[in-house]
Amino acid sequence: MKTEIVVNPDDQALNRAAGIIKNGGLVAFPTETVYGLGASALDERAAAKIYLAKGRPSDNPLIIHLSAPEEAEKYAFVDKTFEKLAEMFLPGALTVVLPKKEIIPASVTGGLDTVAVRVPSNKIAHRLIELSGVPIAAPSANISGRPSCTSASHVIADMDGRIDMIIDGGDCDIGLESTIIMSEGDDRVRILRPGQITAEMLSDGGFEVSFDKAVTEKPEDGEKPLAPGMKYRHYAPRARVILVRASVCDFISFAKENTGGGNAFVCYDEYVCAGIPDMFTIGPEKDRTTQAHKLFSLLRKFDDMSNIKTIYIPLPEKDDIGLAIYNRLIKASGYTVTDII
Numbered sequence: 001m002k003t004e005i006v007v008n009p010d011d012q013a014l015n016r017a018a019g020i021i022k023n024g025g026l027v028a029f030p031t032e033t034v035y036g037l038g039a040s041a042l043d044e045r046a047a048a049k050i051y052l053a054k055g056r057p058s059d060n061p062l063i064i065h066l067s068a069p070e071e072a073e074k075y076a077f078v079d080k081t082f083e084k085l086a087e088m089f090l091p092g093a094l095t096v097v098l099p100k101k102e103i104i105p106a107s108v109t110g111g112l113d114t115v116a117v118r119v120p121s122n123k124i125a126h127r128l129i130e131l132s133g134v135p136i137a138a139p140s141a142n143i144s145g146r147p148s149c150t151s152a153s154h155v156i157a158d159m160d161g162r163i164d165m166i167i168d169g170g171d172c173d174i175g176l177e178s179t180i181i182m183s184e185g186d187d188r189v190r191i192l193r194p195g196q197i198t199a200e201m202l203s204d205g206g207f208e209v210s211f212d213k214a215v216t217e218k219p220e221d222g223e224k225p226l227a228p229g230m231k232y233r234h235y236a237p238r239a240r241v242i243l244v245r246a247s248v249c250d251f252i253s254f255a256k257e258n259t260g261g262g263n264a265f266v267c268y269d270e271y272v273c274a275g276i277p278d279m280f281t282i283g284p285e286k287d288r289t290t291q292a293h294k295l296f297s298l299l300r301k302f303d304d305m306s307n308i309k310t311i312y313i314p315l316p317e318k319d320d321i322g323l324a325i326y327n328r329l330i331k332a333s334g335y336t337v338t339d340i341i
């Protein structure tokens with residue numbers, strides 16, 4: 001299949017993209033979180049094409065993207081908690097799981113009786129959904145298991161020749177996927193996947209917040225996390241990722257002692273060392289928004305370096321957006337954490 005690539009689309013190009021969606025095709029598009037791989041959420045066959053293009057397991061449901069929170073009641077049973085969340089956080093990087101209405105095919109929700117609903121704030125995404133006139137089912141646009149795509153070049157690397165169109169709208173602002181929560185009624189919410197809308201922000205908004213175990217821990221064999229996708233290995237570059245629990249000082253000494261031999265080290269901007277050629281920075285130590293923004297493109301960069309066999313990364317703190325970084329890295333590492341003694 002020839003994939004059309006459109007850079008910074010005008011309305012004419014977005015109308016063409018909307019036409020592809022309406023006719024059951026696949027379009028990758030930018031959002032404020034990561035690039036999505038979109039198809040009509042009302043078209044069972046189109047949704048099936050997403051699973052095929054990504055190599056995604058069929059029990060891993062898709063998030064549906066809407067142009068406004070008010071649209072949600074067409075596809076899901078909304079409650080007061082959703083309405084309050086929408087007022088505070090939407091459009092934005094928050095996905096809410098709600099009981100689904102019949103109009104959403106079972107293939108979109110992996111057979112679940114719930115549907116995950118999101119209203120992106122990115123202007124291109126918003127306009128594409130509006131012009132399509134249907135909700136757009138869109139997982140992250142990467143091949144299943146790989147780091148998500150935060151720029152069009154990542155999407156081209158994974159999806160060129162597999163889908164109808166790729167819209168290049170530049171780098172994604174946030175760079176990590178949306179926070180997924182389940183409404184448990186009466187202003188209680190459970191975080192199934194952490195993201196840029198943090199537990200602290202939800203608490204400050206007056207919500208009682210709890211966490212699905214899979215946010216920080218490896219699901220046991222046969223155990224089903226509330227977000228089915230959390231049980232799969234994900235976000236992984238080709239090289240092995242090992243998280244290191246150590247002070248920055250100890251981490252740098254460890255890097256100095258182990259440089260060479262296919263090892264790479266991720267560190268904060270302030271600590272970059274001239275003597276360690278395979279050291280890569282992820283942003284200032286205290287600026288976790290920048291770290292989140294750079295994470296996936298850094299993990300993807302390692303895939304272009306065939307000499308790198310093992311990537312050592314400091315274990316992130318688990319508060320604020322650090323929890324989302326922790327969650328992605330712990331999965332990328334296959335839950336491999338080591339101490340330096």
Ligand code: AMP
Pocket residue numbers: 060061062063097109112114115116138139140177180192193226227228229230
């Ligand atoms: P992504 O491919 O990055 O967009 O992943 C979407 C995530 O949303 C996966 O972890 C899915 O398991 C999760 N998800 C989608 N729909 C639902 C749902 N109805 N209930 C719980 N999790 C969901």
Ligand code: MG
Pocket residue numbers: 139140148
């Ligand atoms: Mg994904």
